[in-house]
Amino acid sequence: MKPGYCDRLTRGFYTRDVLDVAPDLLGKVLSVRLPDDTVVRSAITEVEAYRGDGDLACHASKGRTDRTEVMFHEGGKVYIYLIYGIHWMLNVVTSTEDVPQAVLIRGVEQCYGPGRVSRFFSVDRSYYGEDLTLSPRIWIADGDKPSQIKTGCRIGIDYAGDYWKSRPWRFFV
Numbered sequence: 001m002k003p004g005y006c007d008r009l010t011r012g013f014y015t016r017d018v019l020d021v022a023p024d025l026l027g028k029v030l031s032v033r034l035p036d037d038t039v040v041r042s043a044i045t046e047v048e049a050y051r052g053d054g055d056l057a058c059h060a061s062k063g064r065t066d067r068t069e070v071m072f073h074e075g076g077k078v079y080i081y082l083i084y085g086i087h088w089m090l091n092v093v094t095s096t097e098d099v100p101q102a103v104l105i106r107g108v109e110q111c112y113g114p115g116r117v118s119r120f121f122s123v124d125r126s127y128y129g130e131d132l133t134l135s136p137r138i139w140i141a142d143g144d145k146p147s148q149i150k151t152g153c154r155i156g157i158d159y160a161g162d163y164w165k166s167r168p169w170r171f172f173v
Contacts, residue, residue, distance in 0.1 A: 007142040011133050014075030014094050018101035021075070021094040022049040023171040025103060029143040032121040033136060040121055043143050046107030046172035048154045050091075052100050055167075057160035060100030070129045071100035078130040078138065080123065087115030090123050092132065092140070106155075107172065146173040 009028065014021060031041045050058035059068045059081070070079050071093055079091040079102045091102040104114055111120045118124070123138070132139050151168040158165060 008139045009142065011076050015096055016094065018049045018051050018094040018103060022047045022103045023149050026149055026171060026173050027143045027146045029141045030105065030108060031141060032123060032138050034122060042108035042110050044105060044108055046112065048104040048106055049169040050102050050104065056164045057154060057157040068100060071102055072098055076131060076133045078127045078132060080125060080128045088118035088124050089114050090118050149173060
């Protein structure tokens, strides 16, 4: 195990603006304790930022709903939702209470694609609202900071319009 893997990120890491948290998540280690007590770990390699109610690609742009409620909480919680009826999307809530922002985890060292990430870690709806700073079954720990971070447009959000889909808010190594 590399040094730093046991250093769980604190609330202060998450209660910053999503455009600061998203690139800082690269190289951090996502860890999930499975029901058999095995811990699966992998460094985060790709993320996308969703910046609150003004960002038409963000679920919170339509306001506070049962689905988006956790996005309005203080940063450090898990926002998870189902797409196409088959893929769970794992997101990390950022910022402060009533400022809905989140980072979609798009890739880790062992797999790429947000649906594959959730399957790799066996993450499902039961993780909705889980606190990454306290949870015994899911957390993010410090890891190796990448030497170079690339940016690009977010993927799969044509519905949000050209302005929002062209934001360089996808970060990857």
